[in-house]
Amino acid sequence: MPAKYGLPSDPDYSLRLAEFEARIGRGEKIEPGDWMPEEYRRQLIRMISQHAHSEVVGMLPEGAWINRAPTLKRKMILIAKVQDEAGHGQYLYHAAETLGVSREAMLEALLSGKAKYSSIFNYPTLTWADIGTIGWLVDGAAIKNQTMLAAGSYGPYSRAMVRICAEEAFHHKQGKEMVLFYARGSEKQRQMAQDAINRWWWPALMMMGPHDADSPNSEVLTRWGIKTKSNDTVRQEFINEHAPEILDAGLQVPDPDLHQDDKGNWVHGPINWDEFWQVVGGNGPMNKERLEARRKAHDEGAWVRSALETYAAKLQKATVAV
Amino acid sequence: MDTQWPRWEVFKQDTPAKPHQAVGSVHAADPQHALLTARNIFARRPQAISMWVVRAEDIFSWTKEELAENPPPEAAKQTEPLAYGFQPLTFCVFRKTSHKRSMTFVDYVGEVSASSPEDALKQAQQQFGDVEALAWWIVPTDRLAKSDPGSETVESWFAPATDKTYKQQQYYATIGSHVSKHKLGRETDDEE
Numbered sequence: 065m066p067a068k069y070g071l072p073s074d075p076d077y078s079l080r081l082a083e084f085e086a087r088i089g090r091g092e093k094i095e096p097g098d099w100m101p102e103e104y105r106r107q108l109i110r111m112i113s114q115h116a117h118s119e120v121v122g123m124l125p126e127g128a129w130i131n132r133a134p135t136l137k138r139k140m141i142l143i144a145k146v147q148d149e150a151g152h153g154q155y156l157y158h159a160a161e162t163l164g165v166s167r168e169a170m171l172e173a174l175l176s177g178k179a180k181y182s183s184i185f186n187y188p189t190l191t192w193a194d195i196g197t198i199g200w201l202v203d204g205a206a207i208k209n210q211t212m213l214a215a216g217s218y219g220p221y222s223r224a225m226v227r228i229c230a231e232e233a234f235h236h237k238q239g240k241e242m243v244l245f246y247a248r249g250s251e252k253q254r255q256m257a258q259d260a261i262n263r264w265w266w267p268a269l270m271m272m273g274p275h276d277a278d279s280p281n282s283e284v285l286t287r288w289g290i291k292t293k294s295n296d297t298v299r300q301e302f303i304n305e306h307a308p309e310i311l312d313a314g315l316q317v318p319d320p321d322l323h324q325d326d327k328g329n330w331v332h333g334p335i336n337w338d339e340f341w342q343v344v345g346g347n348g349p350m351n352k353e354r355l356e357a358r359r360k361a362h363d364e365g366a367w368v369r370s371a372l373e374t375y376a377a378k379l380q381k382a383t384v385a386v
Numbered sequence: 387m388d389t390q391w392p393r394w395e396v397f398k399q400d401t402p403a404k405p406h407q408a409v410g411s412v413h414a415a416d417p418q419h420a421l422l423t424a425r426n427i428f429a430r431r432p433q434a435i436s437m438w439v440v441r442a443e444d445i446f447s448w449t450k451e452e453l454a455e456n457p458p459p460e461a462a463k464q465t466e467p468l469a470y471g472f473q474p475l476t477f478c479v480f481r482k483t484s485h486k487r488s489m490t491f492v493d494y495v496g497e498v499s500a501s502s503p504e505d506a507l508k509q510a511q512q513q514f515g516d517v518e519a520l521a522w523w524i525v526p527t528d529r530l531a532k533s534d535p536g537s538e539t540v541e542s543w544f545a546p547a548t549d550k551t552y553k554q555q556q557y558y559a560t561i562g563s564h565v566s567k568h569k570l571g572r573e574t575d576d577e578e
Contacts, residue, residue, distance in 0.1 A: 087485075091486065092485045092486060093485045093486070093487070093490070094485075095449075095485060095520070095521065097447065097449040097451070097452065097521065098449065098451060099451065137552065140550075140552060141553075144550070144552070144553045147426075147430065148430065151426065151427045151430055154427050155410060155427065158410045158411045158412070159410075161393065161411065166390055167390060167413060168390040214488065215488075219485065219488060219490075220410070222488035223409075223488050224410070225488075226488055226489060227432070230432075230555075231430075231431055233555040234554060234555040234557075234558070236555075237555050237557075237558035238552075238558055240558070241558045372391075372414075372415040372416075372419060373391075373415055375415065375416065376415035376416040376419070379416050380416075
């Protein structure tokens with residue numbers, strides 16, 4: 065597939081760019097093999113690969129609790145959820161590959177620490193209540209973002225997002241169900257649920273990224289339909305849904321400034337962006353552990369890859385011999 | 387060590403009434419590995435009854451744009467005359483006809499017999515030209531690996547996706563205050 069990635073120095077760039085933007089304006093999807101600006105491709109690879117890495121690293125905080133799940137039902141749910149995250153990573157690596165970057169190169173960037181992934185996964189999961197809270201708040205925030213991305217202009221990315229959203233809806237609901245169950249439970253269970261919400265609320269709000277005024281890529285991403293809503297808009301949707309639900313459950317939102325304005329929007333207090341940039345910069349509570357765990361998993365899986373290759377080579381030889 | 391492996395395109399058939407559709411790709415060392423990985427990635431939830439895989443390098447593809455700029459060489463170069471025992475090859479033809487929504491795919495439309503991929507494209511354009519194609523994929527039929535159509539395999543591969551209700555969001559639908567109560571409006575894309 066000879067992909068065509070346009071540079072501003074190309075003689076026909078402005079003509080083709082106009083056609084490309086008109087297609088996006090008509091709501092058409094851009095598909096692999098179609099002409100696209102090199103900058104569109106670059107931004108998509110950056111976003112999709114970060115997103116893929118987030119799914120892969122996202123298995124770690126929850127995977128740590130599989131063998132400590134309190135019941136068989138919760139354990140089966142959690143196993144299915146963690147397996148979903150692995151699948152989501154693969155959907156996304158595939159979507160990025162349609163833009164001419166290899167999965168191996170992306171994985172190497174992750175394992176070497178060069179690539180970024182969502183900072184939320186650099187926080188620790190301290191109690192079982194964190195598992196429900198991650199489903200409800202972290203996946204809840206992810207769905208808001210992913211529903212927005214599902215409407216985006218690049219076909220393979222939007223298809224991956226539609227599939228992922230359908231599965232994330234299960235993650236979100238099982239988490240909400242678990243937290244609400246604890247909220248109605250014993251004093252100790254209520255405390256656990258509240259403690260988990262206290263620790264995850266603010267990192268969840270940071271998941272949508274910096275405020276619109278501080279988001280340098282937003283203009284071009286919006287013009288080319290990669291992002292269809294701004295960070296602050298998506299954050300507001302998340303708060304409007306989750307803040308009243310938490311309050312309804314008899315739990316507290318850990319934000320003394322939280323209030324509803326006259327339009328019905330729930331307005332949050334100041335976000336600690338210093339913390340956000342610290343975690344992005346590699347100084348979060350779990351950055352080092354997460355990367356070490358990924359590298360260990362990769363190294364310990366080497367014998368499986370080697371066995372598969374040996375078997376495939378044998379098959380190949382047998383076919384040639386026939 | 388190489389962790390890349392060849393890339394395989396995956397075609398999933400949801401129901402007998404639907405065509406096989408290109409849903410994405412996997413990396414695998416051999417055809418069976420590719421089919422199993424495809425099952426684990428693309429049919430953990432959604433309905434499916436059959437899957438095909440083919441190595442990406444065995445797909446000949448043309449977009450409408452590419453065909454407009456570089457028409458394929460006229461009439462296939464038939465290297466051997468029929469009299470000397472030339473056997474035409476069978477090719478599977480896949481076509482994408484819409485870029486309007488996200489959940490549109492390169493769909494299987496049928497088979498043609500041809501002397502080369504270019505010849506197969508020409509025949510595909512004649513036989514399946516009823517709707518304008520935005521992209522054509524031509525695959526030598528013998529390069530496709532298919533999931534076993536036997537009912538036992540179909541059952542064990544694809545039923546768990548829909549049978550395990552705790553993995554479905556509907557299972558949790560009535561818990562707590564319904565989200566719609568708090569929503570100020572939300573856009574959704576077409577669901578699978």
